[in-house]
Amino acid sequence: MICSNRDTALLILAHGSPRPESNSGLYAMAKACEERSDYALVQVGFLECNDPSIPVAIDQCAQPGVKRIITVPYFLHTGTHVSEDLPNLLEEGRNRHSDVEFLLADFIGRSTKVTEILGDRIESAREKARS
Numbered sequence: 001m002i003c004s005n006r007d008t009a010l011l012i013l014a015h016g017s018p019r020p021e022s023n024s025g026l027y028a029m030a031k032a033c034e035e036r037s038d039y040a041l042v043q044v045g046f047l048e049c050n051d052p053s054i055p056v057a058i059d060q061c062a063q064p065g066v067k068r069i070i071t072v073p074y075f076l077h078t079g080t081h082v083s084e085d086l087p088n089l090l091e092e093g094r095n096r097h098s099d100v101e102f103l104l105a106d107f108i109g110r111s112t113k114v115t116e117i118l119g120d121r122i123e124s125a126r127e128k129a130r131s
Contacts, residue, residue: 005038005039006038006039006040006065007040007065007066007067007068008039008040008066008067008068008069008070009039009040009041009042009043009061009062009063009066009068009069009070010033010037010039010041010042010043010069010070010072011043011044011045011057011058011061011069011070011071011072012026012029012030012033012042012043012044012045012071012072012074013045013047013054013071013072013073013074013075013086014026014044014045014046014047014074014075015046015047015048015049015074015075015081016046016047016048016049016050017049017050018049018050023050026044026074027044030042030043030044040063040065040066041060041061041063041066043057043060043061044057045057045058047081047085047086047089054086054089054093055089055092055093058089058090058093058096058097059093059096059097062093062096062097062100066100067099067100067101068100068101068102068103069093069100069101069102069103070103070105071086071090071102071103071104071105072105072107072108073086073104073105073106073107073108074107074108075107075108075109076107076108076109076114077107077109078107078109078110082107086104087104090102090104
């Protein structure tokens with residue numbers, strides 16, 4: 001089980017795509033997080049193209065009983081969205097919900113496990129070529 005508690009919401013921050021099928025993997029991952037944890041709520045918030053927007057998702061997470069919101073940027077690189085847009089949106093959320101603690105995790109691409117995943121994908125391509 002992922003370590004958490006019932007007074008914490010998990011908010012996954014993503015860019016979003018106008019193609020619904022492009023977002024299905026993100027929703028599946030959020031559902032898996034929800035099933036493997038005891039967070040009060042697991043929510044996805046989109047920067048563009050989809051609902052709920054990040055501000056709306058923050059408001060949904062800040063429901064009664066939630067004391068903290070852990071936010072995880074589902075991004076691979078440190079672009080303007082990660083370095084400026086997301087922190088600004090979270091600051092606005094803090095201003096609307098001053099009684100809630102906001103924790104910002106590092107973006108997904110910062111993890112050394114991304115290199116492991118890349119190696120796994122390379123090996124998968126090699127296996128396909130051999131068959």
